[in-house]
Amino acid sequence: MFKYNFVLNNYDETIDAVEKLDALLQNRQQKWEFSEEPEYLFLLGGDGTFLNGLKVYETKIASIKFIPFLYGGIGYYTNHNMVKDFVCILDAIENSKIETIKYELLEARFNDERHFALNEVKVVNEAKAIFTNVFVDGEFLEEFHGTGLTFATSGGSSGYMKATGGAIIYNLHQGIFEMNEIFPVSTNKYRPLGAPLIFSAANTITLEGEINQQRIIIDTEKYEIKSNEIQITLAKETATVLVSNVTISRVEMLRDLFIIDRAKKAN
Numbered sequence: 515m516f517k518y519n520f521v522l523n524n525y526d527e528t529i530d531a532v533e534k535l536d537a538l539l540q541n542r543q544q545k546w547e548f549s550e551e552p553e554y555l556f557l558l559g560g561d562g563t564f565l566n567g568l569k570v571y572e573t574k575i576a577s578i579k580f581i582p583f584l585y586g587g588i589g590y591y592t593n594h595n596m597v598k599d600f601v602c603i604l605d606a607i608e609n610s611k612i613e614t615i616k617y618e619l620l621e622a623r624f625n626d627e628r629h630f631a632l633n634e635v636k637v638v639n640e641a642k643a644i645f646t647n648v649f650v651d652g653e654f655l656e657e658f659h660g661t662g663l664t665f666a667t668s669g670g671s672s673g674y675m676k677a678t679g680g681a682i683i684y685n686l687h688q689g690i691f692e693m694n695e696i697f698p699v700s701t702n703k704y705r706p707l708g709a710p711l712i713f714s715a716a717n718t719i720t721l722e723g724e725i726n727q728q729r730i731i732i733d734t735e736k737y738e739i740k741s742n743e744i745q746i747t748l749a750k751e752t753a754t755v756l757v758s759n760v761t762i763s764r765v766e767m768l769r770d771l772f773i774i775d776r777a778k779k780a781n
Contacts, residue, residue: 515545516545516546517547517551518546519548519552520532520555521555521556521559521566522557522559523559523560523585525585527585528558528585528586531558531585532558538600545608546604552578553578553579554579555571555580556581557581557583559583559585560592561589561592564580564592565632565733567580568580569734569735572629575619575630575751575753576751578754579754579755580756581603581607581756582594582595585597590767591617594758594759595758595759596758596759603756613756613758613759614756614757615754616752617632617687618686618687618749618752619632619748619749619751620634620665620749621751622635622744623745624730624739624740624741624743624745625737625739625740626741629735630749630753631665632733634667634670634673634674635730635731635732635746636696637664637721637729637744638661638729638731639661639729640661644660644661644662644724644728645657645658645723645724646721646725647721648719651716656706656707657723658695658706660706661696662695663696664694665691666692666694667691667748668683668685668688668690668691671683672768672771675710679694680692683712684764686764689748690714690715690748692711693711693719694710694711695708714748715748718747719745720743721743725739725741725742726741727739730744
């Protein structure tokens with residue numbers, strides 16, 4: 515029996531669509547069962563809906579298969595499945611013929627808690643520049659002074675990380691993540707690294723110092739830091755996404771999202 519549930523945006527048309535999709539699943543009730551403890555999570559919306567679904571089921575993220583559909587909103591993670599193909603996707607799942615993408619996650623430890631990020635982790639204070647000591651695998655790198663620090667997965671590197679001047683990591687799912695400084699104080703008397711850093715899954719970054727009472731943002735969720743340190747690394751867990759279309763290349767994605775040139779205008 516396939517146990518399922520839904521996460522959706524708040525558009526009226528999405529609610530109507532979910533009712534129709536749920537009716538299709540009810541017609542397959544010998545195989546599909548609605549559950550508050552789902553193994554399969556259908557998500558209808560844009561990337562924000564997908565991130566919300568990951569957060570709602572964060573403690574079970576390693577055991578759930580996420581099936582996102584682009585339905586109103588911007589789709590980077592959600593553009594592999596179409597609602598019109600819903601029945602075909604159900605058939606593929608039932609016959610174990612569905613494609614799988616495993617997205618890497620960042621793991622952030624603070625306040626005696628453990629949280630996951632699909633895109634990025636940000637430690638920021640836009641009102642007052644912060645001081646924090648940055649350690650790589652326990653070895654002191656620098657005392658950072660500035661607005662904050664951001665960390666991104668390879669998939670998330672084309673979002674906020676890019677906006678802060680970080681690099682886009684072209685190759686996905688290679689066990690690497692990135693750190694970049696946000697508006698660092700840089701003078702003749704004080705100068706941090708001033709460049710993005712790429713780390714492997716073997717590295718753990720620790721932030722100490724004036725970190726207590728600062729704000730940490732994990733994808734779209736905000737938390738107050740009460741502990742004296744934060745540890746950030748690549749999680750052992752991944753987010754498993756079931757897709758019907760994996761033909762979109764990384765180049766196509768980057769061109770579609772960011773690039774305008776004569777070749778694009780000609781089309």
